[in-house]
Amino acid sequence: MNKKIFGALIILVLSPLAVADSTQQAFEAMQQSFSKAGQAGMERLQQDETQRLCSAGAASNGLTDDALAKILAANEAAVKLPADGNYFGDWKRGQAIAQLGTGLQSSDDPAKPAGGNCYACHQMAESEIAYGTIGPSLLHYGKLRGNSQPIVDYTWRVLYNAKSYFACTHMPRFGSQGILDEQQLRDVMSYLLDPESPVNQ
């Protein structure tokens, strides 16, 4: 109890940091309210700096310039380009990854690879009408952009860690958070950029 009062006093003293406190308040409520389920352990409630700054920014008046710079730098540093310099795989496997919505949920089998669930948010191939609209349409992604090295490099970076370009985007950091492995990312690259892929038909 005394500890709590002491904590409250500290928070009052540090009131200029009110925004950070609001995420701290959320974290404390979650600690009391959640329990481990399947592969989703309590450690997942702990935010990294990007998550903390983006949450605080969204709950207030947006990001400060300083926070924006920090997020972009940290996430740019987290991008790994493919070790063998090969950016491409198989668009058919990429399509399956784009369709698959499971992976890393408490109800999912941790032994099975996660999907990218791209269609939850993006339009991709014209033939797939069940697409979401949270992200921009990627219809004809490669056809519109070609596959010059800058486009290839940019696309890899956005898939690997979209927050290296768009600070607080809703898009998960598929590579740096270990949601998709390097080969899966190559396959999705092909789905987006291969002229044979349905995305570019």
Place this chain on the structure above:
Amino acid sequence: MKQRLWRVVSVAVMACMPFVVGAQQQEDPVAEYRELFGEDNPAELWEQRGEGLWREARGPKNVPLSSCDFGLGAGVIAGAYAQMPRYFADTGRVEDLESRLVTCMSTIQGFDRETMLRSRFGDGDKKSDLEALTAYIVGQSRGHTVEIKLQHPAEKAAYETGKSLFFYRAGPHDFSCASCHGESGKRIRLQSLPGLLEKKDAQFAFTTWPGYRVSQGELRTLEWRLADCFRQQRLPQLGYGSPAAVALVMFMAVNANGGKMDAPNLKR
């Protein structure tokens, strides 16, 4: 009454047929079912069971729930849900309807809390008393205006916590509630998402839970919806009636102030 109930049952069976979504139905995927159901909603089965549970003497103490106070006085349920969550002096906590039911069923009727929580969500033949009671009591606020006054400091604190939870990004996918519900007019695959920061959407969302979910053949409550959202956020399990759950319900309820209750409703 019997005949009407039978109609509801047969419509419920039809609802279990494969759910086909076409692009032309994007705006309201349950429109076809609404037409099929007419004024009937299989949720009535839960409401009726809940009404029985409300009146019956039950639990180790063999008494009805009629002394339970939902904020408008002992046993008053008409319009009570439209003013919840709220602070309750007897527990010293802010409670939503679902956590209040757990409180009353344990203190008044003597039910074991843990046992109740284990069967909080129904599944086929395993019926949940909490769900049925929730459906019935929410139904007693149909047509009432949502009016959360945020008078008690604990109510204000719950709202603030709920707001910060709404924006709290975490887990391998960096998701928060706001990832899907921060803007209106968006959808996941073909499912429209209510933007819970915008009045019209927030009112629609809050006033239509619980709902009979056509795709699951079950009635689902608002706490079920929240817990399942967190599962999809790749986060651990949200505790039923927990401080975070109540805070989020409070945030949603306040954003829905002025809306007219229309639940139990029908959901995809």
